[in-house]
Amino acid sequence: MESDGITLKLRDVRAASGLSLSRVAEMTGVSKAMLGQIERGESSPTIATLWKIAKGFQLPLSALIGTSALRDPSDASVFRTVTFPGSLQVKIVFPFDPVLGAETFHVELSANQSHNSPAHAAGVTEEVFVLNGTLEVLRDGEWVPLNAGEGLRFSADLPHGYRAGAQGAAFLNMHHYAQPAELANQESILP
Amino acid sequence: MESDGITLKLRDVRAASGLSLSRVAEMTGVSKAMLGQIERGESSPTIATLWKIAKGFQLPLSALIGTSALRDPSDASVFRTVTFPGSLQVKIVFPFDPVLGAETFHVELSANQSHNSPAHAAGVTEEVFVLNGTLEVLRDGEWVPLNAGEGLRFSADLPHGYRAGAQGAAFLNMHHYAQPAELANQESILP
DNA sequence: TTACCTTGTGCGTTATAACGTACATATGAT
DNA sequence: ATCATATGTACGTTATAACGCACAAGGTAA
Incomplete structure (x- = not known):
């Protein structure tokens, strides 16, 4: 249910591809009912189904997950030559x-x-x-x-x-x- | 059940931190029973709980997901620390x-x-x-x-x-x- | 030894993810 | 207008994720 901070981009990805829920259901093996619920945030998918979706779109998992933050600077060190x-x-x-x-x-x-x-x-x-x-x-x-x-x-x-x-x-x-x-x-x- | 092939790195992360399941359960709000099942692949977590775990460790989600890096074409396995x-x-x-x-x-x-x-x-x-x-x-x-x-x-x-x-x-x-x-x-x- | 604590795992229950089907609306064709 | 096909959503059922509790094994201390 409330997936608090997580933003899933499934809706965007699907909109970009112009495919229908039924069509995506076919190519991912996830029911269109579930796909719909995931899109409107009524359901929090397991990583297993998230993986199916990513695989169907031939995308990396990170393309569906709201990639939070890239990581920090690590200070360089002085090395004795x-x-x-x-x-x-x-x-x-x-x-x-x-x-x-x-x-x-x-x-x-x-x-x-x-x-x-x-x-x-x-x-x-x-x-x-x-x-x-x-x-x-x-x-x-x-x-x-x-x-x-x-x-x-x-x-x-x-x-x-x-x-x-x-x-x-x-x-x-x-x-x-x-x-x-x-x-x-x-x-x-x-x- | 079959979590097909997804590799979660929870076990590695926890081992690296040296924390017990009980301790991780406290700081993530996920029951230690579930943490244990996730670690040994008996359960495929929802992204909601995966998020809780990542948040507890103050890690990005990607740190827990099996960097499918093994020859995923687009994923250049550059490890930001x-x-x-x-x-x-x-x-x-x-x-x-x-x-x-x-x-x-x-x-x-x-x-x-x-x-x-x-x-x-x-x-x-x-x-x-x-x-x-x-x-x-x-x-x-x-x-x-x-x-x-x-x-x-x-x-x-x-x-x-x-x-x-x-x-x-x-x-x-x-x-x-x-x-x-x-x-x-x-x-x-x-x- | 006897307690006592902490480790992780197993069990029974509840919550919910995922499914298949049915429904409501929308668009297009006849 | 009616029919037809496609869209996305709602319903009822099943599978399973997640919980709390209890247990067995390992370690430590008295």
Whole structure:
């Protein structure tokens, strides 16, 4: 009933598409009676039916939910520079651990500098966390902009790349390798 | 009943906060029985109750909905960090991923603030990377000092703790879990 | 040990989401 | 005008979300 703060955009979406309730009922598998009640706020749908609706429209769930707020600035931190000659400045933060299947690097790019990486082995996942500056990550063929304090996780089995903004960028780069199950229960190599 | 494939991250969020079902029930107004059923997928919540939960955690709704991110085309899985309150300031940088068995938090401690953590489950490894300030980490009964740009990796199945220096501290905190095989193959939610 | 508290889960009841069908109005065609 | 088809809403039933309470397992203290 009273869904207090939630604004559902179903009515807008449907109006934009110009489809009738009956038609939407067909393509979503949700009864038109329910669709009507949801539209006029008489019923609060479960996420399951909300998902059916989104799927029917081939929209992400967020397109139906009144997206409340995007999130905040995270202040950048000052990192003590570790100078390193080469095209990139790379420092190993956490060495590769076979039990975890993970390693972490600290990478610095100067202003407008870019770096491309070929596809890694399947099952490799990368995470990027921007420490300061602005960074763009090439993922799935498109450049995703990131600010300090923001992170991006993506599958690394496609070609990908990084390029810094006008004031350069520093970021952490985590690599996760798929863990063969038989490796999972060795004991840790940690101190 | 069948909540088909929707993955809700309530369990992860609650685990990250370290709160009990009863406690979450208090701060959200949702009965702990229902919270439990939602966590183990026995019930598909309405968006109204999902909203109550998100509001209780002071999180955006998207933080609870299974970021269908697994190859949803339009969804660039850029994780804006989401904060939730408590004794310390914690933001989710990379949400828990059952395939990786890893999650990353951004933690801030005010000046001289400390935080102790009980032993986690065996097989959990933590990594700490100091963004700014000075931090001491209690590991194996001794306090290890860390400066900005330094990292520490340790096994979390012993009691451990953090305390900031005079000017406070901010750090990334990665958790690596040993991978239970049954978590790895949840079905896709996509058509 | 005996209490005592807290954890999470199971059970029975109530509230309501979701369904199918029927209804009322609207538009268009004959 | 009547008929026909489509719109969205109202009704009655079923499935299930959500509740409060009670229970069993684990931990702590006296």
